Amino acid sequence: MCTLEKRGDLFLLTLTGDGEHRFHPDTIATILSLLEQAKSQSKRGSILITTANGKFFSNGFDLAWAQTAGSITGAANRLHQMVESFKPVVVALLDLPMPTIAALNGHAAAAGLMLALSHDYVFMRKDRGVLYMSEVDIGLSMPDYFAALVRAKIGTSAARRELLLSGKKIRGEEAVGLGIVDSAAYDSEEGVVEASVRLGEKLAAKKWSGEVYASIRKSLYPELCGILGLEARVFSTPKL
């Protein structure tokens, strides 16, 4: 389902296997526990890179599982459960005491795209993979924290409209133009991961304090933190 590997300073979180890497409550719980593990082992110079195998980064929540509840109310409850249980994943990433990079090997849709956007940097492929907020097409309402995350990370109203309201499948080059991802210059899964590793190593060399980093990160997104109930913690004793 997913693994956490340590490669020198880098923590590599991988959604494994060739499927759609849909978020079922069990997947979400696993991701959360791996993030907690990375946090507990973090030190100056730690970096997190999140990626996946195959055609998909993640296609979002496990809607099929929701539908097997057998009734409309049952399905709605299961969906609600996934929406609620995914919030701590976003919180954990905002709180993580190290720079974070999402290396998109393939498609990222709905909650899968939210996972990507919860990282400090997002790289995607030029040749493959789309970003897609499917909610408008399948008639799902947008959780408030999804919208807050989009507002926090995507600056222009045109870009937010294209992403959330048009049902568009956005490819790498356009995603860069809209300011949704940092770079889409890569022609392969290896390429995008290598670029993430290169950036990771550059950032790791700064040996920043993870606590300071996370505090400044959270202060960049006050609306999102408010909705998630996250408070930026205060620290003192500056290095002179």
Place this chain on the structure above:
Amino acid sequence: MCSLEKRGRLFILKLTGDGEHRLNPTLLDSLRSTINQIRPDPSSSQSVLITTSDGKFFSNGYDLALAETNPSLSVLMDSKLRSLVADLISLPMPTIAAVTGHASAAGCILAMSHDYVLMRRDRGFLYMSELDIELKVPAWFMALIRVKIGSPAARRDVMLTAAKVTAEMGVEMGIVDSAYDSAAETVEAAVRLGEEIIQRGGDGHVYGKMRETLLREVLVHTIGEDESGSSVMRNTGSKL
């Protein structure tokens, strides 16, 4: 410390001497009282303020060495800078920062508190150093960053990589309005811009009020909670 020159309708405020122009309580008081001299000047509603500096530094931020000897001075310096920035935001005339040297942390905030930022491209950078030196970033700094830097990626680069932003980078990021080949040219350009603005006409008092409304989020942070405990009366100089 600082000097004030009147050139036609232009006020030129200069941080004098070859030092780092650290924002210690004395310099902050001097800057505030100088700006308060400008306000009641009869021509003030048809003037422009240009702020610049001598030497290698615009300002290297708070006097951290001083704060180390007496931690309550951190609170005092922050409170005084907040008042100074509130004064600049309510000033009944357009303001131009002619950045001819490094501006770091609180010094960068001071530069960015002006309506226009003109900067030399051959030397010097804007640098929100807090991540590198493990210094707390006040919430009101973040409010100014959010209001003055539009792109989420640029804000992230400034705050979460502690980027040393040259004039050219600043222009790309939308932090700097224009870049010039030397210190002298930067000041000349500021004077030209100031004169153009004056030519357009308009009432500085109206301008000041509109700026306060536009930057309300910053003002709320600067005058809302005053940690020093004193309530500061702002003289807006309004004719009403």
